Amino acid sequence: MTGDTRDPERACPISPVVDIVFSRWTTPILWTLHARGRLRFVELEREIAAITPKVLTQRLRQLERDGLVVRTYHPEVPPRVEYEISELGLSLAPLFAHLAEWATDHLPQVEKAREGYDTRT
Template sequence: MQAQACPISPVVDIVFSRWTTPILWTLHHHGRQRFVELQRRIDAITPKVLTQRLRQLERDGLVVRTYHPTVPPRVEYEISELGLSLAPLFAQLAHWAEDHLDEVERARASYDAAGRPLSS
């Protein structure tokens, strides 16, 4: 197996895609939920994308899907033990955001005021 330039790249690919973080965050903070509940709590996500992301998270072992054979059938999603193990990482990121996002915004404003382009 070839060594990677950055050993955390696979984790970033798994956890920090566009919708994965909001889904995991929502399941962690609100507990087990049905599809519609999740969709309501996560602004602007389409049903198709939510379905795709939930399937991928289930495949990765971060979310557990429970099918209840009732009439009508009921499906619930919850964060798995493996998913819960990401909680300290998310807490650290939330702390970093609280402490540093203002600095990031000031740096952006300073960069933009200097008239430098983002790409060449």
């Protein structure tokens, strides 16, 4: 691979994708919406138990801005808002499938390497 290592995007062309898709809460949100379909905010919050409402709101806004999530507002009493993964977000499914497969196949090796490292230090 070639590129200017002073510019992270040129040194590693997937850096922008990693920043968009693999931030702390983005992956669990996209995974949940892909697996469960359209969800209301509270339902999504329940599915991702450790996330705070503030962070979930921030992440959903960013994902909507990036085109990975669709927000639908229903002007009812009380108002109802639903979130679902967009077509663009769904295009990440093969990538997530490969990562899940990699995790199944290799995380035991990673754990073993960590244990070996930790016993040496």
